[in-house]
Amino acid sequence: xxxxxxxxxxxxxxxPTLSVLTLAIGLVLTASFFIYxxxxxxxTRSLAQELTTGAVASVFLGFGSLFLLLACGVYV
Amino acid sequence: MMRFALTxxxxxxxxLLSSSPVFSDLILAKVDRRIDLTSQIVRITTSLKVENAGSxxxxxxxxxxxxxxxxxxxxxxxxxxxxxxxxxxxxGAGLPVEVVVPKDVPNSLTFYYVSLPKGxxxxxxxxxxxxxxxxxxxxPFPEKISQADIQLLLFQDTAHYLSPYKVTVQSLTVKLPxxxxxxxxxxxxxxxxxxxxxxxxxxxxxxxxxxxxxIHFENNQxxxxxxxxxxxxxxxxxxxxxxxxxxxxxxxxxxxxxEFSRLDYQARPYVRGxxxxxxxxxxxxxxxxxxxxxxxxxxxxTSSLWGDSKKTELEIEPRYPLFGGxxxxxxxxxxxxxxxxxxxxxxxxxxxxxxGSPINELVIDTLIVKVVLPEGSKVISASAxxxxxxxxxxxxxxxxxxxxxxxxxxxxxxxxxxxxxxxxYYKFNSLSMLREPLMLIFGFFSLFVACIVYMHADLSxxxxxxxxxxxxxxxxxxxxxxxxHNIISxxxxxxxxxEASLRDLSRTGDVQACKATRKSVDSLLKGVSKDLKPxxxxxxxxxxxxxxxxxxxxxIAKERDLQERLMAKHTxxxxxxxKKLGGREIENRIAPxxxxxxxxxxxxxxxxxFIDEI
Numbered sequence: 001x002x003x004x005x006x007x008x009x010x011x012x013x014x015x016p017t018l019s020v021l022t023l024a025i026g027l028v029l030t031a032s033f034f035i036y037x038x039x040x041x042x043x044t045r046s047l048a049q050e051l052t053t054g055a056v057a058s059v060f061l062g063f064g065s066l067f068l069l070l071a072c073g074v075y076v
Numbered sequence: 077m078m079r080f081a082l083t084x085x086x087x088x089x090x091x092l093l094s095s096s097p098v099f100s101d102l103i104l105a106k107v108d109r110r111i112d113l114t115s116q117i118v119r120i121t122t123s124l125k126v127e128n129a130g131s132x133x134x135x136x137x138x139x140x141x142x143x144x145x146x147x148x149x150x151x152x153x154x155x156x157x158x159x160x161x162x163x164x165x166x167x168g169a170g171l172p173v174e175v176v177v178p179k180d181v182p183n184s185l186t187f188y189y190v191s192l193p194k195g196x197x198x199x200x201x202x203x204x205x206x207x208x209x210x211x212x213x214x215x216p217f218p219e220k221i222s223q224a225d226i227q228l229l230l231f232q233d234t235a236h237y238l239s240p241y242k243v244t245v246q247s248l249t250v251k252l253p254x255x256x257x258x259x260x261x262x263x264x265x266x267x268x269x270x271x272x273x274x275x276x277x278x279x280x281x282x283x284x285x286x287x288x289x290x291i292h293f294e295n296n297q298x299x300x301x302x303x304x305x306x307x308x309x310x311x312x313x314x315x316x317x318x319x320x321x322x323x324x325x326x327x328x329x330x331x332x333x334x335e336f337s338r339l340d341y342q343a344r345p346y347v348r349g350x351x352x353x354x355x356x357x358x359x360x361x362x363x364x365x366x367x368x369x370x371x372x373x374x375x376x377x378t379s380s381l382w383g384d385s386k387k388t389e390l391e392i393e394p395r396y397p398l399f400g401g402x403x404x405x406x407x408x409x410x411x412x413x414x415x416x417x418x419x420x421x422x423x424x425x426x427x428x429x430x431x432g433s434p435i436n437e438l439v440i441d442t443l444i445v446k447v448v449l450p451e452g453s454k455v456i457s458a459s460a461x462x463x464x465x466x467x468x469x470x471x472x473x474x475x476x477x478x479x480x481x482x483x484x485x486x487x488x489x490x491x492x493x494x495x496x497x498x499x500x501y502y503k504f505n506s507l508s509m510l511r512e513p514l515m516l517i518f519g520f521f522s523l524f525v526a527c528i529v530y531m532h533a534d535l536s537x538x539x540x541x542x543x544x545x546x547x548x549x550x551x552x553x554x555x556x557x558x559x560x561h562n563i564i565s566x567x568x569x570x571x572x573x574x575e576a577s578l579r580d581l582s583r584t585g586d587v588q589a590c591k592a593t594r595k596s597v598d599s600l601l602k603g604v605s606k607d608l609k610p611x612x613x614x615x616x617x618x619x620x621x622x623x624x625x626x627x628x629x630x631x632i633a634k635e636r637d638l639q640e641r642l643m644a645k646h647t648x649x650x651x652x653x654x655k656k657l658g659g660r661e662i663e664n665r666i667a668p669x670x671x672x673x674x675x676x677x678x679x680x681x682x683x684x685x686f687i688d689e690i
Contacts, residue, residue, distance in 0.1 A: 003419035003426070008315035009509070012413075033524065037531050043555040047528070054524030062517030069474075073366060073411075075312035076474040076512055 010067075019067035026060030033057055101130020102137065105201060107237045107246035113291070114253040115437050116299045116328060117150075117491050118210040122237065123157065126202045133195035138240050139173075139188040139206060142286070145233075146186035148210045150439075150489040151462075154190045157203035171204075187240075209491050211439045212301075216330030217292065221400065223337060227330045227351035228258055229295050235263060235275045235287040242283055247276035253295045261289035298353030300398070301328035302440040305433055305490075310448040310473070313509050317417050320409040321433065325394075327353070328439065331401035341397065352397045358434040360388040364410040371395075371406040390434075424455075424501050431460060431485075432495040440490040447483045447500045451476055452508035458483050460498035475512045546620070553621045556611050560628060561687055563611075564635055567604055568680070570597045571642055578649055587653055594646055601639055608632060624687070631683040638676040645669045 010018065033053040036045075069076055106125040111118065128134050141149060154171045174189045196202055214229040221227060237246050250273040260266075260273060267274045273291065303324045310318045329351055340348035360367070362385055369379045369392050378393035394404045418427050427447060433440060448471050449456060458466055465486040470479040483500055536544050577593040580586070615621045615628060645666050652662045 003421040005415040006313070006418045006420050006425060007415045008313060009506075010314075012315045034527075037527065041551045041555040041558065043552065044558060045531075047532075050528050054528065055521060058517050058520035058524055061520045062513050065516050065520075066513045070314050074474060075310075075314050075316040075318065075411075 015067050015071040019064055019071050021064075022060050022067060023064030026057055026062075026064050029053060029057035029060060101128065101132070102134055102196070102241050103127045103129045104237070104239060104241050104243045105245070107239075107243050109237060109246070109248045111231075111233065111248070111250045113214070113231055113293070113295070114251055115297045116211075116214060116295075116301075117437065117439060118213045118231065120206075120208045120210070120233075122206040122208070124204045124206065126196065126204060126241075128196045128198055128200055131198055133197045135192050135195040137190045137192065137204070139190060140185050140238055140240055140284075141188075141208070142234075142238060143184045143186060145210060145213070148213050148489075149186075149208060150211045150491045151207070151209040151493040152188065153207050153493075155205045155207075156193075157205045185238075207493075209493050211489055211491060212328070214295065216400070219330060220333040221330045221351070222334040223332065223340060223348050223399070225330075226294050227296060227400070228292055229329075231291045231293070233289060235261075235289045236278060236281050236285040238284065238286055240283050243281045243285075244279065246278050246281065247274070249274050250291060252291075252293050253297055254293075256294045258292040258294065260291045260293075263287070263289070295329075296350045298356070298398075298437070299327050299329035299351075299400075300353065300356060300435070300438050301326055302433065302438055302443075303403075304442045304444070305440045306444045306446065307433070308446045308448060309427070309429060311414070311418065311427060311450060313414070313450055313504070315414045317412040317414055317427075317429075318409070319412065320407065322405075322407050323433075324403070324405045325398070326403040327398040327400050329400045332399035336399065345397075349397065349399065352399045354397045355391055355393045356438070357436050358390040358392065358408065359436065360390055360410055360434050361412055361416065361430075362387055363413050363416065364388040365412075367408070367410040369406065369408050371404075376406065423503065425504055426499045426501045428497050428499055430495050431464075431487075431498045432490055432492060434495075437492060441488065443487050443490040443494075445485045445498075446471075447485075448473070449481050449483070449500070449502055450504065450508075451478065451480050452511065453481055453502040453504050456481055456483060456500065456502045458485060458498065458500045460485060461496050462487075462494065464498075475515055477511075477515075549618060549620045553615065553618055553624065556614055556618075557621075557624060557628065557687055560608065560611050560615075560632075561684065563604055563607055564631065564680075564684060567601060567635055567639065568684075570600050571638065571677075573597060574642055574646055578646065581649065581653060582659075585653070587650060590646075590650055590653075594643075594650075598643075605636075627683060627686060631680065631687065634676055634680050634683065638673065638680060641669050641673050641676070645673065 033050070036050065036053065066076070103126075104124050105127045106123075108123045110121045112121070124137075126137060139152075139154070152173055154173055156171065171193070172191045174191070176187050176189045190204070192202070214231055217228055217230040218225075235248055237243055237248075252271045252273065255271045257268060257273070260268070263275060265276065275289065303326060304322075305324070306322045308320045308322075310320075312318070337348065341352075345352075345354075360383075362383060364383065367381055367388070367390060369376050369390070376392070376395060378395075380391050382389055388410075390408070390410075392406075392408070394406065396402075396404070398404060417429055418425060420426075429447075431445060432443065446469070447458070456468070458464075467484045467486075469482040469484055471482050472479050481502075485498070487494070538544060573593060574597055577590050581590045612628070612632065615625050621628075648665050648669075649662055652665065
């Protein structure tokens with residue numbers, strides 16, 4: 001059985017594109033999170049919405065920063 | 077002089093030994109030795125034709141080297157030569173060779189056992205090729221030279237092949253780098269033609285026969301010797317193998333004495349400084365990227381790189397030419413694609429990488445290869461085609477929690493022949509790759525949680541001060557106004573639905589659908605006024621809302637007006653359709669209402685914006 005070459009799960013050439021996309025979405029979600037924080041008053045705020053927006057934004061930001069590091073040559 | 081005394085001592089010892097017991101009944105029928113002195117590394121290729129003259133089949137052959145040579149032996153390989161004739165190269169991997177110390181010989185000889193795959197039967201013969209590579213075997217003589225002197229080296233060896241077996245016919249050829257030989261031992265039948273020195277042929281030499289010869293010749297090849305080389309190979313499963321090599325080089329030839337004149341060197345480099353070397357060529361694997369060459373001061377720009385599909389060639393020039401005894405230290409780094417070097421077989425992953433340095437003709441005194449595996453690698457083992465010292469370490473690098481496991485392989489006396497592939501095996505769960513993005517995600521999420529906590533926390537010290545109470549009331553007013561705003565938006569959406577249904581009516585003529593829409597909007601708007609009542613009441617009671625209240629009331633009133641007019645218009649249009657009146661007629665009837673509607677709508681929108689911004 002011939003050994004199989006291992007490559008990364010995401011093709012190398014896609015790293016810059018992916019990083020820009022995921023970071024953009026992440027930043028948009030972060031912005032919506034902060035807008036929600038700024039415009040609602042204490043009574044009408046809902047913790048569930050805050051947490052979900054924060055969680056989804058942090059997922060996109062996390063992957064975005066990972067792909068950004070990889071695209072810049074810091075192979076973590 | 078000490079050298080001559082030693083060689084005489086050897087001659088006597090071997091004369092004694094020749095009367096010692098015979099090791100086996102093998103005879104070397106033909107021995108051809110070629111000594112290659114064209115670079116700083118001495119390579120001796122010996123072709124042996126071994127015959128079994130005894131009655132027992134032999135499964136091992138002994139090779140012997142004198143002690144002073146054996147301690148410089150860097151690489152020894154023995155291959156079976158299957159071809160007939162000199163042109164055919166020997167095939168297959170080398171035969172297993174082992175160091176052994178037989179009992180009744182003095183320590184001045186080192187023996188190597190070569191195990192044959194199938195025994196050599198009685199009367200059979202076998203062709204073997206032995207390649208022995210020696211480092212630091214050329215001694216500079218004179219030991220110190222000035223810039224204008226030529227570099228002369230001394231090489232000592234034996235004209236008769238030193239072997240525990242009898243040799244029937246043997247010959248020796250020495251290949252020199254240039255045609256210039258200062259002196260050489262002249263024996264019978266010695267011929268110097270061009271840059272080749274031929275000794276022999278010698279017939280029927282007894283075992284352990286040693287006939288010393290000394291050759292004193294000129295060699296201006298670069299004597300690049302690395303005192304220590306540390307190669308770090310870091311694997312990242314995201315697609316890159318990063319190699320960083322730290323070199324500590326010196327010139328291993330005749331030491332330089334006296335002054336160094338840059339002017340003389342620049343003007344006539346081949347006369348003043350022929351033995352110095354200026355550039356080194358490194359042969360990197362193909363598809364190497366991000367190559368850098370720097371030292372402690374910074375980047376060294378005197379380098380050039382070109383590559384094709386088989387290799388990437390890097391030519392580097394240290395900051396100054398290296399004369400005898402001079403040192404330099406630098407670092408080379410490059411990245412390689414992962415798929416060329418990392419493979420998977422039977423659930424285990426392994427890295428297949430070359431062991432030695434990529435620089436041509438470099439002798440390394442101590443080579444340390446460190447393979448840094450990603451965090452989460454388990455069951456790590458390394459295998460190399462020659463003996464190396466292994467140990468494990470740990471390294472902290474990007475996004476690491478516990479550190480990455482490092483396999484350290486160390487070897488002394490390394491020559492370019494050691495540039496073979498070695499493997500490092502390990503097990504890695506692909507899901508462990510997610511650990512890195514999860515760490516980043518968790519970091520960002522903690523920022524968001526901190527923000528939420530800050531917004532929810534009530535950090536005021538006094539809960540009954542006037543300003544705190546005022547703030548609380550203002551927040552309540554804000555909340556109420558927001559609710560009113562939301563309700564009015566819903567109303568406006570309902571108005572838009574009505575308008576849309578009118579447009580649909582003009583397109584499709586479906587009166588029933590229009591009526592249905594109106595009914596639903598009607599019920600919606602009825603509930604609105606009920607919702608608005610308590611909110612407005614609260615605003616009226618709150619002192620903070622004083623400046624907002626008139627605007628809010630105005631908004632509600634206007635919205636109600638708009639609602640009524642819109643309903644009237646809708647009713648009119650539906651009636652007209654039922655009576656099948658023309659378009660012109662419809663427009664005439666709703667014209668006065670329409671103007672007011674548009675104006676009111678604009679005012680309501682303005683008020684909504686104003687309220688939104690408080």
